Amino acid sequence: MKPAIPCNGPEVAALLTRALDPAQEFVDGGTTLGSVHGMAAWLRRQFADDLERQTLCLATDNRDLIAAALLSSLAGGPIVLLPYSFSAQALSGLHQATGCRHALVDPEQPPPPGMEPIRPLGEGGGTAAPLPAIYPDEELLRLYTGGTTGAPQLWSKTGTNLFGEALFLAAHFAVSSSDRIVATISPAHIYGLLYSVLLPLVSGASVVPGIPSFPEEIVRCVRERKATVLVSVPPHYRVLRGKGCLGDALRLAFSSAGMLDVTDNNAFSLANRCGIVEIYGSTETGGIALRNRSCGERGFTPYSTIDWQIHNQRLQIRSPYLSPSLPLDAAGGYLANDWVEADGATAFQLRGRTDSVIKVGGKRVDLEEVKAAIKYMQGVSDCLVLALPDRGSREHRIVALVEGPFVEIEDIRTLLMTRFEPYALPGAIKTIDRLPVTDNGKVDREAVLKLFMP
Template identity: 55%
Template sequence: MLNNIQDIQALLQGPKFPDREFIRSGATFGEVYAMAAGFRAAFSGPEYEGASLCLAVDDRAVMAAVLLAALAGGPTLLLPYAFSAQALARMQQLTGFTTAIADGDRALPPGTTIIRPPARTSAAQAPCAQVSPQAELLRIFTGGSTGTPQIWSKTGGNLFGEGFSLARHFAVTEKDCLVATVPPYHIYGLLFSVILPLVSGASVVMATPSFPGEIGEVIWEQGATLLAGIPPHYRALRGKTVAASSLRLAFSSAGMLDAEDNEAFCQLNKVGIAEVYGSTETGGIATRNRHLGETSFTAFPDVSWQIKDERLCVRSPFLSPELPVADDGFFTTGDRVERSGTSQFILKGRVDGVTKVGGKRVDLEEVRGVIKKVPKVSDCVVMALPDSGGREHRIVALVQGGEVDMKLLRQTLADSLEFYALPRVLKMINRIPLQENGKYDRDAIIQLLESN
């Protein structure tokens, strides 16, 4: 952690490669730092002391500049999970922000004061030489399955420390060029397509391709060496060649990567996928590359871990400050794990009611609550069955009530939940199987849900 703090201090002294492109065929590192100095000057007024600013930005160069300025003593930034009017209005209700940094037209609440990016110059100015890595830098809003966001704080040490750690672990340097299929206002996109290039000197492509043809085209055109994708995109890429000879490594996060999707990509494109396991609140915890024969996860060097009551516990400099930790500094996650050998672990599933579908959080109790509001529903069980990768993400529901209007039930679910939170299997039954002790018979329920 000491090395990370020293690296963060050095980062604010100015760009190491001022004339090198931060954005491929776009802004240089010198221009990013000049923008950062401009933002830092704008933040110096008394009205920004103790304030929180909405970061309504998806330009990676502007994002990098704002983060540098905030790291150098600027206001706390608020990162929305979407730029829709509903998401931004909800965030304002929760935080009371009155000012936003925006790089384009955004559906910001009426009356919001907007700060636009300063004009780009080539002067490689440093925003500030002093920084407190433990000061709150960012509050990240993550979307919930019913639109109720969770909020996680991140310090400069959390975010930039993780960036330096990733750069060291994966040997990312100024020779690399990264393509990301996720936008920079999601934590995975922020870390891998803004912070990681910023701390390593690598360049990043401004575009965020998501269709298979686009991904391959951008990689070829830009000579990319690194690809940061998510499981749904690797699923869409099955059977398609996207990797140019320049690509040396791919990343996957925001959910577990299906083993068959991983194998298909690696075999066809002759490059491995480094899966990064973690969450918004924990930061990156561990990684594996099945192309190299790694079936289990190995923790990153800065992360310590142990198993307690089958649950993974981690001690890490990347944990959000509000997470409850024990006296020894360990946070107990919601994942069940099994030790593999002396230093690796295997994920066995979740112990709480939160799962991920396509990288989106879904609260199973919220889904159950929607179902139980439908007339004639007397009980229901909502589960996330494990996929081949070992994490639960396929939502299914068994509903008790012989006279339930299925059309009404499906319509209620569609009106109340995001599409990714809808049960993929929805079955009716007169009585949900129970064990002798009165608890749900999980095995019998799964058998019913998986039967035709």
């Protein structure tokens, strides 16, 4: 592979030195860019006397505070810790695992146990105060994700990883100060962080406050605020079906954090003047590729900043957005956890995850194949197929949770028996009105596990 196109270090550095209109709104109808930079400078000064670089837990989903913390970290301030949940248990676990002594919190919000609260609101004075020299290649952020196994995982990100990707997105999609962003996903998720904090920060766009999640909330927010950009997830696009046009101002819609159903995509595209841009990537890799099926794109086209090839049916990439925590080969390449197939010379199609294949009784079962068979039954909106540890055994038991309350479980079993060997059949099948999901649009694994507990 050729080397990936590097991020422009001076361009990242210019974030703290470029001419800035302090009156430009970062939060629509609220905090200005000047105030964000002022808070960042104030926050940087709080840690100026520390001989060793500290860490700062983000116990808030306020985008202006998060933006200030990231700018401060970019300037050599504390490394930002982003928990996978704001629950007391998750924050307490983060403190115990990292020894973090400070937490950025909202006014009047109690700090997490064992941490000293930092509340910079109002300290910026609305002035874009100067920040010291920045360090784009130093560690900026540590993200804690829930992980598919339920065990938290830690991923590091540098300033170049995060701000470099945001700069690419701003240029590629021509996002500017005339744009207004509505995001239905928390900025505590890497996708929400990139598109509703970093993207407006580097482009001058404003982000609408709050995180609407119910369909009526989303529709009202986009229409009333005359949003030009919608940042959402597949479960939210599903509930928007039948809600009509979201407004003539909307020109971009993004989807990530899971595969978007083609029916949901088509319904949205027919009702609105823009299609949905699907983003393929992960917390650890950053964004990798995109597609817009309303433009006839079947496959995903990698970002121009990424070098890629298909190796043994898997995607191998070299990217400036890869977490330093990832295991790379000698040439700096990373082998992604998905089976792919070339779609012409410039794109690829996803064919399932490598970790979806398990062994039952020594025989291979592809959970994605079982899921696909169920999902395309009449009356099924979505489904989840998992392999759960079987108590008292080293084997796994396969279970299926089906979104389709009027589908008969026996009909599902009958279909699967015609397609798969007995060892590949789910031992337990349950139907539900809606798959349980977290605020970030991911399947709520804990809630799913409770449904199958004996």
